[in-house]
Amino acid sequence: MKFCMLTTFFGSHSFGGDAAFVDRLSRALARQGHEVHVIHCRDAFEASRGDQTPRPYSAPPGVVIHPLESRAGVLSPLATHQTGRPLFKARAIGRLLHDIRPDVVHFHNLSLIGGPGLLQIPAPGAIKFMTAHEHWLVCPLHVLWKHDQSVCERSECVRCCVKSLRPPQLWRMTPLLDRSLRHLDALICPSLSTRREHARRGIVARMMHLPYFLPHDYTGMPAAATPTPARPYVAAAGRLEKIKGFQDVIEAMRRLPGLDLRIAGSGQYEAELREQARGLDNVLFEGRLDAANVAALFRGARAVAVPSLVYETFGYVVLEAFAERAPVVVRNLGALPELVAESGGGLVFDSPDGLVEALGKLASDDDLRRTLGENGHRSRHGIWSESEHLDRYLALIDEHQQRHRERQRTGPALARAVAAVKRREPVLLPEEAFEPVR
Known part of the structure; x- marks a missing residue:
């Protein structure tokens, strides 16, 4: 079959879990002999990247990449952001779909490549899917984080956008989204939590639950030496942003002097986290690590902490921990407790005391750590294979x-x-x- 993936960020011009998933799905399909085309918006990366440079990436056999660039440059994704339509990219995407004639058109992150209006683009005879990698369909800021303070349970989208220094999207007050979703055969949700949140916030579509996966060759990545720590440690990894909740784990370290915290990653909240950790000898910042070194970090950890403050749609870091037989400690919010319940591969906390207790248990109880780690590892090769x-x-x-x-x-x-x-x-x-x- 011929597949066409449409997404905002991909390959060299990407950041985030949605691009990782599109890459993994495209490679998996190509390994089975399917023809895969990926259409993405290079202009959107240039508009969003800040000081991040394109990273090395080469497409595998069977995967063809179509980066889109407009004469309008960064005005193209801005126009899409404000109108909810492809505008400057519509003709190029239409030509590609006409030439490729895909059997399946799979939409992913549409925020800056075409908005909901892209769902209406003609693809005669093709099945149309979209995966909800974030909560973009129901939140202009994608993550249901209100006024940079708390989880959003009652929307104030315009006010929230203004406080976040983002222009409000007036198309969200029109029927555009509802009309566009009717062109989908299915809206794929990576977790039951994601499906619930979309349904209760007004999305009307045929929603299907299909979780993420790790590829067969994930453990075949270049090996990195497993650290031999002088002291036991808990690991954490990801973008250093407020919504990831790493500040709560740093605070827990004050009450766990015999346990280290090793944080891998970089991001806009890094300075605040480093300031919070000043004077704590048991909090270490590893910087940005490649996949092999993150795997090695997880392999030697007593646990991997995933303390996200928002409704995660899935949580790839949980699967990456399970791949290394590392148990996880997750906040009781969004998809994270769902992954723990399905696998038996970790502990769930509701409060600061609960976080300290969970980390303490896994730091001191070898049998518990081994059992939970093995549970997670089995599930990674079953449910999420x-x-x-x-x-x-x-x-x-x-x-x-x-x-x-x-x-x-x-x-x-x-x-x-x-x-x-x-x-x-x-x-x-x-x-x-x-x-x-x-």
Whole structure:
């Protein structure tokens, strides 16, 4: 089959978990002999990257990358942000879809490549999916973090955008999103939590639960030596932002002097975290590490802390910890406790005391650490394996292809029936027209 992935950031011009997922899915499909095309917006990366430079990336055999650049430059993603439509990119994307003629069009992060309006772009005969990698459909800031203070439970989107120094998106007050979602065959949610949050915040679409995965060759990455620490440590990794909650783990270290915290990553909140950790000899900043060195860090840890303050849609770092047999300690929010419940691979906390207690247990109890780590590792090779994901993904495609064929078969008969009713004539419908809608 031919697949076309449309996403804002990808490959050399990317950051974040959505680009990692698109890369992993594209490679997995190509390994099975499918043809994969990835369309992404280079202008959006230039508008958003700050001081981050493009990283090395080469596409594997079977994956073709189509970076989009407009004469309008960074004005192109800005126009999409404000109108919710592809505008400067519509013609180029339309030409690519016409030339590729994909069997499946899979939308991912649409925020700056085309907005919800991109879902309406013609792709005759193709199945259309979208994966909700973030809460962008229901939150202009993507993460349901209100006024930079707390989880959003009651929306004040315009005020929140202004306080975050972002221009409000007036298209969110129009029917554009609802109309665009009708063009999807399915909205794929990586977790049950994500599906619940979208439903309760007003998204009307056929939503399917299909979790992320780690590729078969994930453990085949270049090896890095596992550190032999002088002291036991807990690891944390990710972008150093307030919403990731690392400040709560730093605070817990004041009460755990026999345990170190080693944080891998960089980001805009790094200075505040370093200031908070001043005087704490058991808090260490590792800087930005590549995947192999993050894996080595996790491998030697008593636990990996994932204290996110927002509704994570999944939590790739949990799977990466499980790949190294490291148990996790997660906040009871969003998809994170769901992953722990499914795997039995960690502990969940609700409060600062609960965080200290969980870290203390895993620091001192070898049997508990080993049991939880093995549970997580087994689940990573089962629930969240590449083969499990692809089996379910391809089955979903097959289901919708059958639905398309049924609609093509019954559509003309139903159209004739409607015309006959208007003329007040007797109506004979094919038997398939009476099948229940699922």
